[in-house]
Amino acid sequence: MTTIDTASHTAFAGAGATHAPSAVAAWVTTSDHKRLGRMLIVSGLVALLGIAAVGALLGFERIDAAATTLNANSITQLFAINRVGLAFFAVLPIMLGLAVAIVPLQLGARSLAFPRLAAAGFWAWFFGVVLIVISVAANGGPGGGAPTFVALFIAAYAVMLFGLTAIAGSIATTVLTTRAPGMNMRRVPLFSWSALVSALGLLLVLPVAAGTVIYLYVSYRYNKVPFGGNTGVLNYLGFTLTQPTTFLFALPAIGFAAEMIPVTARRRMPMRNVLLAGLALVGVAALGGITQVNQSLPWSGSGFNLDDLGTKIADLVNYLVFMDLPLTGLLVVLLLAPLAFKGTRPKITAPFLFGFFGVLMVFVGMLGALVNGVTDLGLAGTVFEEGVTNYVLYGAVIAGMGAVSYWGPKLWGRRLNDKALIPLALLGTLAVVLSSLPYYIAGFADQPAGAVTFDYAGPQNIWNILVTVGHLAMLLTVLSFSALALKGFRSGPAAGDDPWDAQTLEWATSSPAPANNFAEVHSVASAEPLLDLKDTGRNS
Amino acid sequence: MLALPPAPAPAPRRQLFVGTSLAAVAGAMLVGGMLAMWLRFRNEAIAATGHWVPEKITIPEVPSNIMLLGFVGICVFAQWAVYAARRDDKQHVGVALGLTALLGLAYINAQVAVYVQMELPINDATGSAYGVMFYAVTGTMLALIIAGMVFSFVAAFRYLGGRSNDREIVTAHAIYWYFIAVAFSMLWFVVYVTK
Numbered sequence: 001m002t003t004i005d006t007a008s009h010t011a012f013a014g015a016g017a018t019h020a021p022s023a024v025a026a027w028v029t030t031s032d033h034k035r036l037g038r039m040l041i042v043s044g045l046v047a048l049l050g051i052a053a054v055g056a057l058l059g060f061e062r063i064d065a066a067a068t069t070l071n072a073n074s075i076t077q078l079f080a081i082n083r084v085g086l087a088f089f090a091v092l093p094i095m096l097g098l099a100v101a102i103v104p105l106q107l108g109a110r111s112l113a114f115p116r117l118a119a120a121g122f123w124a125w126f127f128g129v130v131l132i133v134i135s136v137a138a139n140g141g142p143g144g145g146a147p148t149f150v151a152l153f154i155a156a157y158a159v160m161l162f163g164l165t166a167i168a169g170s171i172a173t174t175v176l177t178t179r180a181p182g183m184n185m186r187r188v189p190l191f192s193w194s195a196l197v198s199a200l201g202l203l204l205v206l207p208v209a210a211g212t213v214i215y216l217y218v219s220y221r222y223n224k225v226p227f228g229g230n231t232g233v234l235n236y237l238g239f240t241l242t243q244p245t246t247f248l249f250a251l252p253a254i255g256f257a258a259e260m261i262p263v264t265a266r267r268r269m270p271m272r273n274v275l276l277a278g279l280a281l282v283g284v285a286a287l288g289g290i291t292q293v294n295q296s297l298p299w300s301g302s303g304f305n306l307d308d309l310g311t312k313i314a315d316l317v318n319y320l321v322f323m324d325l326p327l328t329g330l331l332v333v334l335l336l337a338p339l340a341f342k343g344t345r346p347k348i349t350a351p352f353l354f355g356f357f358g359v360l361m362v363f364v365g366m367l368g369a370l371v372n373g374v375t376d377l378g379l380a381g382t383v384f385e386e387g388v389t390n391y392v393l394y395g396a397v398i399a400g401m402g403a404v405s406y407w408g409p410k411l412w413g414r415r416l417n418d419k420a421l422i423p424l425a426l427l428g429t430l431a432v433v434l435s436s437l438p439y440y441i442a443g444f445a446d447q448p449a450g451a452v453t454f455d456y457a458g459p460q461n462i463w464n465i466l467v468t469v470g471h472l473a474m475l476l477t478v479l480s481f482s483a484l485a486l487k488g489f490r491s492g493p494a495a496g497d498d499p500w501d502a503q504t505l506e507w508a509t510s511s512p513a514p515a516n517n518f519a520e521v522h523s524v525a526s527a528e529p530l531l532d533l534k535d536t537g538r539n540s
Numbered sequence: 541m542l543a544l545p546p547a548p549a550p551a552p553r554r555q556l557f558v559g560t561s562l563a564a565v566a567g568a569m570l571v572g573g574m575l576a577m578w579l580r581f582r583n584e585a586i587a588a589t590g591h592w593v594p595e596k597i598t599i600p601e602v603p604s605n606i607m608l609l610g611f612v613g614i615c616v617f618a619q620w621a622v623y624a625a626r627r628d629d630k631q632h633v634g635v636a637l638g639l640t641a642l643l644g645l646a647y648i649n650a651q652v653a654v655y656v657q658m659e660l661p662i663n664d665a666t667g668s669a670y671g672v673m674f675y676a677v678t679g680t681m682l683a684l685i686i687a688g689m690v691f692s693f694v695a696a697f698r699y700l701g702g703r704s705n706d707r708e709i710v711t712a713h714a715i716y717w718y719f720i721a722v723a724f725s726m727l728w729f730v731v732y733v734t735k
Contacts, residue, residue, distance in 0.1 A: 113555050113558075113559065114555075114559055165566060169559065169562050169563060169566065172562055173555060173558050173559045173562060176553075176558050177553035177554065177555045177558050177559075178553065178555070179553075200562075203562055203565060203566045203569070204565070204566075204569050205569075206566075207566045207567065207569040207570035207573065208569050208570070208572075208573030209573075210570055210573075211569075211570045211571070211573040211574035211577070211680070212573065212574075212577065214574065214676050214679075214680055215574065215577060215672065215673060215676050217676075218662070218672050218673075218675060218676040218679070219669070219672045219676075222662040222663050222671075222672060222675075223662060223663045223664055223667070223669075223671065223672050225667035225669075226581070226667060226668070226669030226672055226673075227669070227672075290569070290573075522545070523545055
C-alpha cells in the first residue's frame with residue numbers, strides 16, 4: 001500500500017499540457033492536503049460570517065423581551081442553525097482544515113494519509129452543510145413544519161458527520177504513520193499532537209452522534225412518535241453541541257497557542273512532555289461527550305448530608321473527570337508559558353496575540369462550564385450555557401485566525417501585515433467577550449436559553465444589546481480578517497522560508513510548500529529539528 | 541533554505557492497518573452508541589408498560605444464532621487469508637477471501653429471514669420505538685457487512701491482481717471482520733438474547 005499520494009497537479013503536468021485541467025477542476029478534484037486544508041478553512045470562515053449574523057439577529061430579537069419580529073417557528077430554527085452552525089459549519093472545519101494543511105508539513109511527510117478519503121470527507125461535509133441550510137430555509141429545521149425537509153435535515157446531518165469523521169480519521173492516521181524518521185511521539189510538534197488527540201476524540205464522539213442520527217432518521221421517516229418528531233431532532237444530538245464536547249473542537253486552537261509559546265520565547269519549550277500531557281488532558285472531554293452522563297456537581301440542595309453517598313461520589317467523579325480535567329489541561333498550557341518566557345526577550349507577533357487571547361477566551365469558557373455544572377446555582381437551561389459555548393467556540397475561532405496568519409506563508413507564500421492584524425486580534429477578543437460575558441450575567445438572572453421572550457428582574461435590554469454588538473463585532477472581525485488575508489496572500493510581501501524563526505519541520509521547506517512538501521525525507525533528532533540545525537550552524 | 545540531513549527511506553508504517561483499526565474503533569462507537577440507546581429505550585419502555593418487544597412478535601432464534609455462528613467462520617477464513625498471504629499462497633488467499641465474502645452474503649440472507657419471519661411493523665400505532673430501533677440497528681449492521689464484503693473483493697482483486705507483496709491489505713481486512721464479529725456479538729446479545 002503506497003503511503004505517498006502524488007499531488008494531482010503534478011500528475012497532470014506529467015501527462016502533458018493538453019490534458020491540464022481547468023483551475024476549478026484542479027481544486028474540485030484535488031487530493032493535495034494543502035488545498036484541502038485551505039478549502040476547509042475558507043468554507044469555515046464563510047460559514048462563520050453567516051453564523052455571526054444569525055447570532056446578531058437572535059440577540060436583536062432578545063432586546064425587546066416582550067415582542068418578536070420573526071415568527072416563533074423561524075426563531076426555533078434559527079437557534080438550532082446557530083448552535084449547529086457554530087460547531088459544525090465553522091469551528092470544526094477551520095480546526096480540521098488547519099490540521100489537514102499543516103500536520104503533514106510538521107511531520108516531514110509528503111502527503112496526508114488517505115488523501116482521497118479526506119477529499120471525500122470534505123465534499124461530504126460541504127454538501128451536508130449545503131443541504132442543511134436548504135432544509136432550514138425550506139422550513140425543515142428542528143421544529144420545522146415541512147416533513148420532507150426535516151427528513152432532509154436529518155439525512156444531511158448524517159452526511160456532514162460522515163465527512164468530518166473521515167477527515168478526522170485521515171488526520172489521526174497521518175500522525176500515527178507518516179512521521180519523519182527519528183520523530184517519535186514525544187517529538188511530535190505540539191499542534192500536530194493536539195490535532196491527533198482531537199481527531200481521536202472525534203473518532204469516538206462523532207460515530208455515537210451518527211448512530212443517533214440513524215435512529216432519528218428512521219424514526220422520523222416511519223414513526224415520528226418515539227424520538228419526538230420534528231421538535232425532538234436536536235434533543236438527542238445536544239451533546240455534540242455543548243460542553244465538554246466543544247472543548248474537543250477547540251483543542252487544535254489550544255495546540256496552536258502552545259506551539260506559539262517557544263516560537264515567541266525563542267527558546268526550546270521547557271517541560272515539553274508536561275505540555276503534551278496537558279493537551280492530552282483536554283482530550284478527556286471526548287469521554288464526556290460519549291458517556292453523556294450527569295456532569296453536574298452533586299449534593300444539590302442537600303447540604304452536606306451523606307444520604308445516597310454512592311451516587312453523590314459517582315456524580316462527583318464524573319464532574320471532576322469531564323469538566324475539571326480538560327480545564328486542568330488548559331491550565332497546564334497557560335502556566336507553562338511564563339516558564340518559557342522567563343529570562344528571554346519574547347518577540348510578540350500578531351499570530352501569538354490571536355493564539356493567546358483566543359485560548360484565554362476558551363479558558364474563560366471552560367471556567368464557565370465548571371460553574372454551570374454546580375446545580376445549586378440554577379444555571380442549567382439559562383443563557384449562561386450559550387455564553388459558555390460562545391466563549392469556547394468563538395475563542396477557538398480567534399486562535400484559528402492566528403494560526404492562518406502564522407502558517408499562511410507555507411500555504412500561500414506570502415505574509416500578512418502584522419501591524420494591521422494586531423488591532424484585529426484585540427477587536428476579535430472584545431467581540432468574544434461581548435457576545436459571551438453578558439450571558440454569564442443574564443444567566444444568573446435566569447434569562448432562559450433558546451427563547452426570545454422572557455421576564456426577569458434586572459436590566460434585560462443591556463445584556464442583549466451587548467451580545468448583539470458582540471456578534472456584530474465578530475462579523476466585522478471575520479470580514480476584516482478575510483479582506484486582509486485576501487489582499488495579503490495575493491499581493492503581500494513574499495515570505496521567506498522561515499519568517500518566524502521557528503523550530504519545527506514545516507519551516508524547512510520553501511514557502512509556499514511545493515507539491516509533495518519535501519524533496520527529501522528528513523531525519524530528526526529532537527522535538528525542535530530546525531533549531532538543532534540553526535544551533536549547528538551557529539556553532540560551526 | 542535550510543537543509544536538514546536526508547534520511548534513508550522510511551520503513552513502512554502500516555498505514556492501511558492503522559487506518560482500518562481506527563475505522564474499527566469508530567465503527568465500534570457507532571454500534572455501541574446505538575446499542576446504548578437501545579438499552580435506554582428498553583429500560584424506559586419496561587418501566588412504563590412492562591414490556592419492550594411488541595406483543596405477538598417473536599424473535600426467530602434460529603437465524604439469529606446462525607448469524608452469530610457464521611462469524612466464527614468469517615474470522616477463521618479472514619485469518620486463513622492472512623496465514624496464506626504470509627506464505628505467498630495465492631490460491632488459498634483467494635479461496636479464503638472468497639469464503640469470507642460468501643459468509644457475509646449468508647449473513648444478509650439470514651437477516652432477511654429474520655425480517656420476514658418477524659413481520660415487525662416499523663410504523664407501530666402504539667408509538668413504541670421497538671420497530672424503528674430494530675430496523676435501524678440491524679440495518680446499520682447490514683451496511684457494515686456489505687462494506688466488509690466490498691473490502692473482501694477489493695483485497696482479493698489487489699492481491700490476486702499482482703500486488704502479492706501487499707499483505708497489509710489482507711491483514712487490515714481481517715481486522716475489519718474481527719471488529720464486525722465483536723460488534724455483531726454485542727448486537728446479538730442485546731437485541732436477540734436479552735430482547
